[in-house]
Amino acid sequence: MHELALCQGLMAEIERVARQQQASAVQRVRVAVGALSGVEPQLLERAFHVARAGTVAGGAWLQLDVLPARVACDDCGVQAEVPANRLLCPACGTWRVRVVGGEELLLTQVELTRDAAAAQPT
């Protein structure tokens, strides 16, 4: 259960963005979690509910994009989605493949509210 530790990193990143954008509140955060990232989406969601308390994202909801493992085969050129524990080329069966997706663990989007006073002039 290292999701709480990861969530603290997520909160730090959210607070950095909120400060930079002069936001008064964060409504939604979007996180990409790959199947090979070592993170269990449900546990991350629960940890987020604990970690968000008392921060600028205290009322925010977490939108998770769970991304599958993908491999690219240099032998036969195939690119495909594969199970996380079977990173083989589905066409020719070789394990000498490149993993091209599924390792993501990224904050991709923050929806926030700016105070009227801090808002950029339109």
Place this chain on the structure above:
Amino acid sequence: MCLTCGCAAPHDHLHAVSDQRPTQETIDVLGRLLDANDHEAAHNRDHFDARGVLAINLMSSPGAGKTRLLEATIDALAGRYRIAVIEGDLETENDAQRIRAKGVPAVQITTGTACHLDAHMVHSALHVVDLDHLDLLFIENVGNLVCPASFDLGHHLNVTLLSVTEGADKPAKYPVMFRAADLLLLTKTDLLGAIDDFDPQAAVGHFRALANPAPVLQLSARRGESLTPWIEWLDSQLARQRSGERLRPYMQSDGRTRHAAAA
């Protein structure tokens, strides 16, 4: 022209209604969740690189034989390298005491309830390690096949142990951990004769199915001669480190690329 109402007034004039309301916006970012840990890890690695120290992270389930392997390795190296060990456990100094009994300095990190070591804990431990007079630093991670794989400690290589009493399909059950291995050690092979359901080839098959080209060695810490390939691997990795090659572990963070394939 004001884009809100189309009037000719300056941009920051007040609109009776809309300017009093907060504005809502969606910001695209690419923020890494492990940024603080990875920053500290890079800092630790700079310390190692500046002194030519090779740092190895040992990971496995509890009881796979990490401490026993370290004891046997210290014996097998017979003083050829200056060694230090950082031990990670939830509680007790037991493992550090076993290492110290071999005449090697050891720092015990007790993590309390934390299931893994992180770069900050290792950094704190480094304050009591004499890096200026060191060749090899072993970091024995908390016994756990899940969480330690996600945290770069600033080490150079991951060595993952799989004991023959555990079952050959462990790599299929814990793919993130075994994908992070720069070397896989099948341990306790002296027991293979007494165990009829562990097929080393099947274990290698499950490991390769994770697209991991890392070498696999079999050994028993109770049989000194079986350690020879492992000791040779340590020799070759230390030579790479001293030649100025920038060794990096394969961790599961986004944006990392696998360092040069297996030795």
